[in-house]
Amino acid sequence: xxxxxxxxxxxxxxxxxxxxxxAGVPIGGxxxxxxxxxxPTRANRLLKTLAAQGFLHQDGDRKYQPGAGMHVLAAQSLHxxxxxxxxxxxxxxxxxxxxxxxxxLGVLWHDQxxxxxxxxxxxxxxxxxxxxxxxxxxxxxIGMALLATRDDAEIRDLYRGRxxxxxxxxxxxLMGAIRxxxxxxxxxxxxxxxxxxxTLAVTVGVxxxxxxxxxxxxxxxxxxxxxxxxxxxxxxxxxxxxG
Amino acid sequence: xxxxxxxxxxxxxxxxxxxxxxAGVPIGGxxxxxxxxxxPTRANRLLKTLAAQGFLHQDGDRKYQPGAGMHVLAAQSLHxxxxxxxxxxxxxxxxxxxxxxxxxLGVLWHDQxxxxxxxxxxxxxxxxxxxxxxxxxxxxxIGMALLATRDDAEIRDLYRGRxxxxxxxxxxxLMGAIRxxxxxxxxxxxxxxxxxxxTLAVTVGVxxxxxxxxxxxxxxxxxxxxxxxxxxxxxxxxxxxxG
DNA sequence: AATTCTGTTGCTATTATAGCACCATGTTGG
DNA sequence: CCAACATGGTGCTATAATAGCAACAGAATT
Numbered sequence: 392x393x394x395x396x397x398x399x400x401x402x403x404x405x406x407x408x409x410x411x412x413x414a415g416v417p418i419g420g421x422x423x424x425x426x427x428x429x430x431p432t433r434a435n436r437l438l439k440t441l442a443a444q445g446f447l448h449q450d451g452d453r454k455y456q457p458g459a460g461m462h463v464l465a466a467q468s469l470h471x472x473x474x475x476x477x478x479x480x481x482x483x484x485x486x487x488x489x490x491x492x493x494x495x496l497g498v499l500w501h502d503q504x505x506x507x508x509x510x511x512x513x514x515x516x517x518x519x520x521x522x523x524x525x526x527x528x529x530x531x532x533i534g535m536a537l538l539a540t541r542d543d544a545e546i547r548d549l550y551r552g553r554x555x556x557x558x559x560x561x562x563x564x565l566m567g568a569i570r571x572x573x574x575x576x577x578x579x580x581x582x583x584x585x586x587x588x589x590t591l592a593v594t595v596g597v598x599x600x601x602x603x604x605x606x607x608x609x610x611x612x613x614x615x616x617x618x619x620x621x622x623x624x625x626x627x628x629x630x631x632x633x634g
Numbered sequence: 635x636x637x638x639x640x641x642x643x644x645x646x647x648x649x650x651x652x653x654x655x656x657a658g659v660p661i662g663g664x665x666x667x668x669x670x671x672x673x674p675t676r677a678n679r680l681l682k683t684l685a686a687q688g689f690l691h692q693d694g695d696r697k698y699q700p701g702a703g704m705h706v707l708a709a710q711s712l713h714x715x716x717x718x719x720x721x722x723x724x725x726x727x728x729x730x731x732x733x734x735x736x737x738x739l740g741v742l743w744h745d746q747x748x749x750x751x752x753x754x755x756x757x758x759x760x761x762x763x764x765x766x767x768x769x770x771x772x773x774x775x776i777g778m779a780l781l782a783t784r785d786d787a788e789i790r791d792l793y794r795g796r797x798x799x800x801x802x803x804x805x806x807x808l809m810g811a812i813r814x815x816x817x818x819x820x821x822x823x824x825x826x827x828x829x830x831x832x833t834l835a836v837t838v839g840v841x842x843x844x845x846x847x848x849x850x851x852x853x854x855x856x857x858x859x860x861x862x863x864x865x866x867x868x869x870x871x872x873x874x875x876x877g
Numbered sequence: 878a879a880t881t882c883t884g885t886t887g888c889t890a891t892t893a894t895a896g897c898a899c900c901a902t903g904t905t906g907g
Numbered sequence: 908c909c910a911a912c913a914t915g916g917t918g919c920t921a922t923a924a925t926a927g928c929a930a931c932a933g934a935a936t937t
Contacts, residue, residue, distance in 0.1 A: 642924075
């Protein structure tokens with residue numbers, strides 16, 4: 392997957408971009424260098440390069456925050472991959488069909504899930520986008536549904552030697568859950584037994600590029616029914632020209 | 635603005651990222667290299683580096699398109715800078731107040747405007763985000779309102795020696811329009827006289843990080859009234875802690 | 878005033894990248 | 908069917924760009 396000559400500057404540069412975006416508050420260069428375990432001079436130069444291009448903005452205290460270029464990139468990528476555009480009407484219909492449940496659309500990135508759409512019953516539809524940050528994949532049904540599409544080896548590499556959220560017993564427990572998800576064609580994650588609260592997700596696209604989910608109380612009885620609903624929705628979202 | 639040692643790999647890398655996002659369709663490495671006037675090997679390695687990090691995805695034809703990492707970055711940046719979150723309810727109210735008009739929120743990046751929110755009367759509110767790509771700043775009221783906050787020298791550098799959309803007479807004409815916008819405190823761009831259609835924008839934030847606009851028929855008679863409405867909205871969107 | 882942060886730059890050894898030449902594969906068209 | 912020409916990708920080494928120490932100025936803290 393990595394090219395013969397991967398570009399380390401680019402890798403660390405986008406790590407900086409990412410870190411500023413996730414920080415939530417303006418953050419200084421040295422502080423950021425510590426978080427990413429980078430040499431401060433290097434971080435400083437990458438950050439200032441990004442700032443000069445307009446992807447970051449330095450406020451009065453010279454701290455960094457997302458800049459206009461980043462917003463442009465965000466809008467263009469959401470617009471460019473028509474996925475969200477195709478998904479939104481379908482997701483709105485899912486909400487009308489099951490008004491008591493949370494409806495969400497998310498993508499997997501490394502071991503984290505990010506929600507492009509996350510609407511609980513009280514949320515006005517126009518506030519459902521970009522509402523949440525990142526979330527551990529292993530305790531999210533969207534994450535589990537997407538992990539299930541990956542090779543066992545890849546999953547093992549991702550979690551080897553680390554504590555796995557939701558699976559304190561270790562990798563074996565996670566792989567068991569993954570196999571169950573593969574067999575059933577959907578992921579069902581129980582967040583709590585009492586009160587009963589769980590999440591259920593199926594993937595979207597071939598190969599899977601995202602997943603859609605229901606979340607709420609008592610999904611146990613009609614998991615299959617909900618999975619069928621989600622699978623229908625998934626097919627509608629999948630682009631006619633397979634990419 | 636540029637650091638003592640700007641990182642060229644990072645600059646070209648994000649240019650690639652940007653180019654793939656704006657392409658709209660999957661695009662090959664060599665094609666992209668031509669568009670950016672880059673050496674193909676270089677483009678290839680930058681693209682594959684981005685793909686390995688999950689920011690781009692290579693489809694079956696090895697063409698590149700936005701990947702999960704880019705969506706994560708998009709969601710996090712929209713979420714991270716709380717601007718859109720604060721803006722959405724205010725924009726919804728503006729739509730209710732003036733149901734016949736288009737309501738938009740956009741940011742300026744170089745000489746282009748990108749809309750984070752663009753809702754015409756027929757658009758369901760949840761489809762108003764990420765709906766449009768980039769647009770020339772000089773023929774957009776949002777672009778003009780934001781350009782007006784920049785130094786004259788900066789604007790001149792941006793457009794020197796280029797054809798300026800909407801101002802075929804050249805830089806002098808643009809600077810005149812900029813001065814008018816500064817004097818009045820809002821930008822008013824007339825797109826056509828017959829049928830009458832124009833756009834009106836004010837900036838958001840100090841320093842200006844975005845602008846909000848009305849667009850529609852016959853904005854001429856009550857430009858001042860609409861500007862007042864937008865200014866009130868702008869103040870509500872501006873974060874309590876000035877950044 | 879002294880201390881310790883911070884952001885930033887200058888400098889040069891060192892390292893990572895540039896880009897040619899090349900290969901494998903796929904597509905077009907005679 | 909087989910040129911002819913695309914394409915994505917890699918190996919190699921000169922070369923140019925980066926790494927990171929040392930240093931400086933300014934803020935904040937003590």
